Amino acid sequence: MSWSNGLVKEILKPESLIISSEIAVVIADKFPKARHHYLVLPLADIPSIFHLNRSHLPLLEELHLLARNVVEVKGVHWQDFSVGFHAEPSMQRLHLHVISRDFVSPSLKTKKHWNSFNTELFVPYTQLYAQLEKENTIARLPKSLKDELLAKPLICNQCEFVAKNLPTLKEHLVGHLLDPNPIRNEPPVTTREPVPPHREPRSQPC
């Protein structure tokens, strides 16, 4: 398939590279699923996470270093990002996703997009690293589990909200961007004005 080689073609274009080292490069995702969405890819021809073994642990550390670097270069906050791999990648060439957790983007269009970043279909960097260190390989998820995770309801990644469909979730996520406090399903109950604490008038002027 031609489309699945899109990333390999992209990293051959110098103008696409935000950062590069002798080992790996960072590009912007062509269809970003959040306000910030970058991909870190090795120059070595490693097709996917399923081709990794313990010998690649130093390479993974290099990818992670570049992930931190691109976030710094963009002047944004590392703690606002998810960094990891898709459990079932579609595109050839190993790629580490570096994505801001707002998920506010016109390119976020399907339930699959959401669940691939917000369920076990997203494997955090640290988890994959540990798994590789322990097992010397990355195992595929069973098809039944993948189907189950893809079918999960649209649960907000910042509060308990469950959206009935994707447009509703997208509206809700914009709400978190404007007000990071949890959004309630019901409007807040109106309360009486708080009574100011009573103060005795001072007996003497200051």
Place this chain on the structure above:
DNA sequence: GTTCTAGAAC
């Protein structure tokens, strides 16, 4: 991975 669009869901 995306685009397109039929028909399901509302």
Place this chain on the structure above:
DNA sequence: GTTCTAGAAC
């Protein structure tokens, strides 16, 4: 009638 989802793409 319109919105939304999900499967085909030769």
